[in-house]
Amino acid sequence: MKPRWIDRGAALALMCCAATAVADNPYLPVEGNPHFQSALQGVKPAAVTVRGFQLQRHPVTNGEFLSFVKAYPEWRRDVVPPLFAGADYLGQWLAPAELGATAQPQQPVTRISWFAAEAYCEAEGARLPTWYEWELAAAASRTERDARADPAWRQALLDWYARPAGKDLRPVEQSATDVYGLFDLHDLVWEWVQDANSLMSSDEAQKFCGSGALSLQQKENFAVLMRVAMLSSLKPNDTTRSLGFRCAKDLPATGQ
Amino acid sequence: MRYLAWMLWIVALSADAGEVALPPDSVYQLNAALTTQAGGTAGLDQYRGYPVMISMFYGSCPAACPMLITGIQAYESHLDPAARGRLRVLMVSFDQARDTAQQLAGLARLHRADPARWMFASAGESDARRIAALLGISYRRQAGGEFDHSLLITLLDGRGRVLAKTSKIVGDDAFQASLQLATAGESQ
Numbered sequence: 198m199k200p201r202w203i204d205r206g207a208a209l210a211l212m213c214c215a216a217t218a219v220a221d222n223p224y225l226p227v228e229g230n231p232h233f234q235s236a237l238q239g240v241k242p243a244a245v246t247v248r249g250f251q252l253q254r255h256p257v258t259n260g261e262f263l264s265f266v267k268a269y270p271e272w273r274r275d276v277v278p279p280l281f282a283g284a285d286y287l288g289q290w291l292a293p294a295e296l297g298a299t300a301q302p303q304q305p306v307t308r309i310s311w312f313a314a315e316a317y318c319e320a321e322g323a324r325l326p327t328w329y330e331w332e333l334a335a336a337a338s339r340t341e342r343d344a345r346a347d348p349a350w351r352q353a354l355l356d357w358y359a360r361p362a363g364k365d366l367r368p369v370e371q372s373a374t375d376v377y378g379l380f381d382l383h384d385l386v387w388e389w390v391q392d393a394n395s396l397m398s399s400d401e402a403q404k405f406c407g408s409g410a411l412s413l414q415q416k417e418n419f420a421v422l423m424r425v426a427m428l429s430s431l432k433p434n435d436t437t438r439s440l441g442f443r444c445a446k447d448l449p450a451t452g453q
Numbered sequence: 454m455r456y457l458a459w460m461l462w463i464v465a466l467s468a469d470a471g472e473v474a475l476p477p478d479s480v481y482q483l484n485a486a487l488t489t490q491a492g493g494t495a496g497l498d499q500y501r502g503y504p505v506m507i508s509m510f511y512g513s514c515p516a517a518c519p520m521l522i523t524g525i526q527a528y529e530s531h532l533d534p535a536a537r538g539r540l541r542v543l544m545v546s547f548d549q550a551r552d553t554a555q556q557l558a559g560l561a562r563l564h565r566a567d568p569a570r571w572m573f574a575s576a577g578e579s580d581a582r583r584i585a586a587l588l589g590i591s592y593r594r595q596a597g598g599e600f601d602h603s604l605l606i607t608l609l610d611g612r613g614r615v616l617a618k619t620s621k622i623v624g625d626d627a628f629q630a631s632l633q634l635a636t637a638g639e640s641q
Binding site for chain 1: 477478479480482483579582583585586587589591592593596
């Protein structure tokens with residue numbers, strides 16, 4: 198069988214065309230926090246050091262991911278080993294390298310496995326954000342870096358989680374930006390993180406079943422804990438219809 | 454792009470007329486570049502053709518990892534010498550910065566690991582993440598440089614398919630039975 202090898206020349210040419218889509222999803226700086234109160238460590242939030250980083254402005258879209266699949270055809274749904282992406286991978290597309298009418302280019306791409314998300318980010322010279330990075334960025338509102346003490350902000354979050362899944366996904370960048378200029382961290386799709394399979398220790402597992410999750414003081418944590426529970430329940434080759442991703446990068450060395 | 458190598462390799466394998474193609478559930482479809490205790494490079498399929506016990510660890514681990522290694526040695530000690538001779542063990546460190554080839558070689562000597570059948574190696578960050586994800590091992594670097602991690606021993610057949618797993622470092626009879634079965638006949 199003729200090897201389906203793409204020579205570097207072809208790959209680079211395709212990546213140049215993909216570059217137009219990539220330029221529309223820039224990496225924006227997110228300031229670090231040496232004492233970020235994460236909900237993840239134990240029942241009482243513990244402080245972790247999160248260095249500044251860059252995060253893509255919106256979740257990766259169908260159009261952006263299509264460019265990737267065309268440049269790296271080993272990630273087509275009809276070619277990729279099931280080990281790296283389950284049966285539903287990119288099931289919403291008409292064909293392995295064609296979106297069709299039901300998958301709009303500007304919708305966030307879903308039915309993406311962790312391996313596929315990793316591969317996309319790596320092809321960009323980037324990576325998935327860690328859980329702490331994602332949590333730090335997601336704590337922001339339109340005006341505050343850390344809005345988690347704001348009851349109105351918390352309620353908005355819970356309202357989103359209460360909405361039924363399965364509705365048509367709207368295109369990216371149609372709601373408001375947060376203080377970093379980022380879109381869609383809460384009200385569009387769930388997002389993969391780099392350490393999704395390492396989120397729960399036996400200590401953390403107790404948080405979800407215990408009465409602590411229902412107390413008023415930890416209401417803001419409930420939304421976060423739901424997210425952690427969801428990510429922890431997935432295997433890295435799983436996909437879901439409401440799970441997408443965006444990529445992150447370290448800050449340039451001189452930037453900090 | 455360097456990362457490409459970890460997927461395209463499977464295409465090369467299936468294209469080679471002389472090779473047996475990897476089954477769709479083989480973990481050897483992940484092409485990682487491990488640094489071995491001898492200072493060389495090896496793939497995850499280092500011991501292709503043999504049943505292999507594979508696990509992840511880090512060298513500075515104070516208690517859990519030594520116990521893990523001792524536990525693996527205990528499981529293999531229950532095999533008769535011929536069966537044990539057909540078995541291989543691959544220990545992959547996720548702390549490549551500190552677990553240099555020299556460190557790994559020292560660990561191998563410390564544990565008196567059989568150099569004909571055991572290999573200690575380390576994986577870079579991306580590879581370690583992917584290997585851990587594939588095997589179902591969690592790990593998280595802590596502030597002081599130590600790691601929280603789960604203990605899991607995976608038994609693979611000669612083509613990289615998972616035959617059995619255990620998180621018990623001693624006394625898993627079902628795992629022992631799988632080990633017995635995997636090393637009973639000729640290697641695949």
